[in-house]
Amino acid sequence: MLAYTVRAREYARRVFRSVGYAPLVFVSLDELVELGPDASMLEMLLVGDAPAEDSLGRPVLQTVRQLIGQQVPLLHARLARDAAPSAPPTDVATASPRYFGDLCIAILSLLGAIGIDKAPLQLTWGDYTLDPARRIVAFDGRQVRLDPVAFDIALELFFRAGQLVNKRTLTLMLPPNEQGMERRRIENIGSVIKELRSSLRLRDLHGWRLETHPHLGYRLVQTENRSPEPSTTGTVIHWLSEQVFTPAV
Numbered sequence: 001m002l003a004y005t006v007r008a009r010e011y012a013r014r015v016f017r018s019v020g021y022a023p024l025v026f027v028s029l030d031e032l033v034e035l036g037p038d039a040s041m042l043e044m045l046l047v048g049d050a051p052a053e054d055s056l057g058r059p060v061l062q063t064v065r066q067l068i069g070q071q072v073p074l075l076h077a078r079l080a081r082d083a084a085p086s087a088p089p090t091d092v093a094t095a096s097p098r099y100f101g102d103l104c105i106a107i108l109s110l111l112g113a114i115g116i117d118k119a120p121l122q123l124t125w126g127d128y129t130l131d132p133a134r135r136i137v138a139f140d141g142r143q144v145r146l147d148p149v150a151f152d153i154a155l156e157l158f159f160r161a162g163q164l165v166n167k168r169t170l171t172l173m174l175p176p177n178e179q180g181m182e183r184r185r186i187e188n189i190g191s192v193i194k195e196l197r198s199s200l201r202l203r204d205l206h207g208w209r210l211e212t213h214p215h216l217g218y219r220l221v222q223t224e225n226r227s228p229e230p231s232t233t234g235t236v237i238h239w240l241s242e243q244v245f246t247p248a249v
Contacts, residue, residue, distance in 0.1 A: 001046040002026040008048025019118045040069040049080045075110045099148040101132035125158045126207040149185035157220040166217035
């Protein structure tokens with residue numbers, strides 16, 4: 001993959017690794033050029049947040065296609081609003097994922113198009129299983145559906161478990177220039193953290209504790225407490241803006 005932003009690179013790397021691939025990661029066209037004829041041997045290529053032109057004035061997507069040839073499947077994932085427009089060139093598949101689950105769907109669709117079928121992604125840390133496509137967190141017989149901002153923050157904390165993560169880092173891993181409710185959620189990460197601690201019971205109850213370190217950041221810590229065998233399954237709890245409700249049956 002060729003990624004022009006940290007968010008595109010980390011998100012794509014996580015998706016590919018989760019489905020069993022260790023992707024080659026390029027950060028510039030020049031690195032892809034160095035492959036020479038071997039570039040046409042790639043199984044597929046994802047380009048993340050490509051600008052229309054690079055610093056040398058080269059049209060990025062057109063140049064990539066010339067380097068890898070016509071046979072290599074090519075996907076441009078536009079996570080940032082200022083990435084190259086999705087229209088040209090016509091031989092490049094495009095997707096505009098805003099959140100991690102959207103990128104999962106786009107990558108799995110591309111893999112399926114080239115004959116590599118993968119089950120929907122599920123990521124597990126101890127008692128917690130995260131389903132990015134549906135934005136559901138399952139634990140202790142519960143299924144909690146989160147809004148996209150809360151889910152991606154939770155995902156970032158699990159991926160960085162044990163690390164102190166500040167607000168700036170969390171913000172960089174969320175969509176830039178978001179609008180409406182999502183924008184307000186991103187601007188109030190502290191409130192989202194409180195909701196996650198409550199809705200996901202990250203209080204030493206099921207093997208994880210979500211800590212707040214004032215003026216420093218947040219840390220998700222694995223503990224020795226583990227859940228007993230769940231007694232119920234299948235209930236989906238929707239968590240949004242400090243309200244929990246169970247959908248009518």
